Amino acid sequence: MLYTIQNIKERFSIVSDDVEKYLKINKIKIDDKGRISEKSYLILLDLFSNQEKFENGNNNGKSETFLNGQKIQINQKPVYESQDQRISLFQDDAISFLKSLQPDSVDIIITDPAYSGMNQRLKLGRGKIIGKYADAGKDGAKWFEEFHDTKENYKSFLEQCYRVLRNNRHIYIMFDSYSLLSLAPIARNVFEVKNVLCWDKANIGLGHYFRRRHEFILFASKGKRHLNSRNIPDVWKIKRVSASKYPTQKPTEVFELMLKGSAEKDFVVCDPFVGSGSSAIAAIKSGCKFIGCDTSEKAISVSKERIKQFLKTKTDLYQKTSLLGDDEAITKLFLNGKSN
Numbered sequence: 001m002l003y004t005i006q007n008i009k010e011r012f013s014i015v016s017d018d019v020e021k022y023l024k025i026n027k028i029k030i031d032d033k034g035r036i037s038e039k040s041y042l043i044l045l046d047l048f049s050n051q052e053k054f055e056n057g058n059n060n061g062k063s064e065t066f067l068n069g070q071k072i073q074i075n076q077k078p079v080y081e082s083q084d085q086r087i088s089l090f091q092d093d094a095i096s097f098l099k100s101l102q103p104d105s106v107d108i109i110i111t112d113p114a115y116s117g118m119n120q121r122l123k124l125g126r127g128k129i130i131g132k133y134a135d136a137g138k139d140g141a142k143w144f145e146e147f148h149d150t151k152e153n154y155k156s157f158l159e160q161c162y163r164v165l166r167n168n169r170h171i172y173i174m175f176d177s178y179s180l181l182s183l184a185p186i187a188r189n190v191f192e193v194k195n196v197l198c199w200d201k202a203n204i205g206l207g208h209y210f211r212r213r214h215e216f217i218l219f220a221s222k223g224k225r226h227l228n229s230r231n232i233p234d235v236w237k238i239k240r241v242s243a244s245k246y247p248t249q250k251p252t253e254v255f256e257l258m259l260k261g262s263a264e265k266d267f268v269v270c271d272p273f274v275g276s277g278s279s280a281i282a283a284i285k286s287g288c289k290f291i292g293c294d295t296s297e298k299a300i301s302v303s304k305e306r307i308k309q310f311l312k313t314k315t316d317l318y319q320k321t322s323l324l325g326d327d328e329a330i331t332k333l334f335l336n337g338k339s340n
């Protein structure tokens with residue numbers, strides 16, 4: 001009997017490229033129809049099963065994660081899972097976390113990565129753009145680690161996003177002005193980029209050349225999907241979180257608007273850079289499931305606490321009031337509870 005790469009892919013939920021790489025490293029012959037012998041299949045099975053880590057997680061087949069009955073994760077246990085199993089959090093690197101998800105397992109990606117480009121290149125006086133670098137975190141480190149945003153790394157991140165996103169679904173990725181020009185164009189090679197939205201923070205912040213008042217949100221799709229409404233403008237006036245408890249904490253309304261545009265009840269929402277958990281709160285408010293990840297222990301503990309409290313009491317520990325600006329069209333979307 002012969003086994004195909006497809007067999008292996010399904011058995012271990014890994015992408016064909018990885019299987020092929022693995023076969024090559026282990027000098028296992030594939031015939032011209034992509035098949036291997038049973039003996040080779042068993043060797044592979046053994047290798048995968050006994051290997052403590054394949055790419056990033058413990059792939060012993062025993063630690064699958066189910067999001068409310070739906071198998072989504074194959075090789076690591078969540079650091080937090082809500083009682084109803086609709087919300088789970090992982091502490092991991094974004095790419096490694098995405099690699100551990102089943103293909104076509106999430107319905108929407110809404111995320112705000114920790115880009116390093118802006119901080120590293122655009123200096124503000126003696127400090128840098130984001131965060132109190134000198135006095136925060138352990139041993140005088142930065143507030144949080146930044147995602148190493150080389151073009152190769154970013155491409156790999158996007159490809160993993162594409163792999164885990166179901167077909168005919170949307171992705172929203174936040175960008176500062178620096179990363180928008182350097183990294184966002186790469187998204188065109190992976191997704192169908194539909195628009196670049198603007199989050200207008202209503203009040204000015206820091207900035208050397210013009211005071212910053214906005215961020216960008218790249219909106220793209222895998223396959224075809226209409227927005228839930230034709231009435232959502234592409235500039236979103238929502239105030240920033242003042243005196244936030246987590247650096248770069250975003251208003252939940254920014255993520256809620258993404259979900260108003262593209263989600264349905266029970267959609268699996270994914271955020272690989274979860275931070276304080278604003279996207280998770282938005283997902284709960286929108287009747288969705290949520291799977292998120294962050295490298296930082298602090299982010300995980302903050303978002304876990306925030307989610308638990310919100311599920312229990314419907315109060316948001318980290319954003320006590322609405323941050324909607326004075327934009328009639330946007331306010332209307334929230335008043336109606338619907339987007340059309």
Ligand SMILES: C[S@@+](CC[C@H](N)C(=O)[O-])C[C@H]1O[C@@H](n2cnc3c(N)ncnc32)[C@H](O)[C@@H]1O
Binds near residue numbers: 248273
């Ligand atoms: C801009 S913040 C997200 C803020 C979040 N949207 C909120 O509203 O609180 C980016 C997050 O990415 C995390 N991070 C940095 N490098 C990462 C990586 N390689 N993988 C996953 N998370 C990472 C940081 O710890 C930080 O919490």
